[in-house]
Amino acid sequence: MANVETLDVDQLLETARASSSGRATQVFRAEPYEGKGILSQVVLALANGNALSKHGNPGEALLMVLRGRVTLSTDSENWELGEWEQVSIPQELHELTALEDSVVVLTMAKISRPEHVGMPGIH
Numbered sequence: 001m002a003n004v005e006t007l008d009v010d011q012l013l014e015t016a017r018a019s020s021s022g023r024a025t026q027v028f029r030a031e032p033y034e035g036k037g038i039l040s041q042v043v044l045a046l047a048n049g050n051a052l053s054k055h056g057n058p059g060e061a062l063l064m065v066l067r068g069r070v071t072l073s074t075d076s077e078n079w080e081l082g083e084w085e086q087v088s089i090p091q092e093l094h095e096l097t098a099l100e101d102s103v104v105v106l107t108m109a110k111i112s113r114p115e116h117v118g119m120p121g122i123h
Contacts, residue, residue, distance in 0.1 A: 009067060009103050012045040017101070022050030042106040046070070046098035054093045059111035061089040068102025 005028055015024035024045045031037025038059070043066075046052075063072060064086035072079045072087060074094045079087050089106075096104070 016045035
């Protein structure tokens with residue numbers, strides 16, 4: 001039987017504001033046992049001005065903003081996103097910066113691909 005999990009966006013933002021990194025996460029996995037699943041959601045709170053430095057994708061990923069404004073950047077493109085906007089995260093190194101206190105949802109399906117070998121942030 002699946003467990004019902006809840007998310008407290010306000011508490012996650014408070015944790016991010018209090019953290020030296022300026023961020024906090026809550027992870028939800030479709031198949032939580034023994035790391036066998038490929039689908040997960042990471043809810044990420046970023047305090048204003050904080051960022052996730054450049055990293056790669058572990059497969060396919062979508063980014064949706066629940067609260068605030070963020071910029072998703074690659075070497076060649078930038079997307080500024082507001083509440084309830086989403087974008088497919090490109091298969092290249094990218095970074096995420098909070099333009100104000102923000103909470104985003106990263107939905108990811110981990111898919112091993114040859115082009116990921118040696119990319120930073122790929123596990």
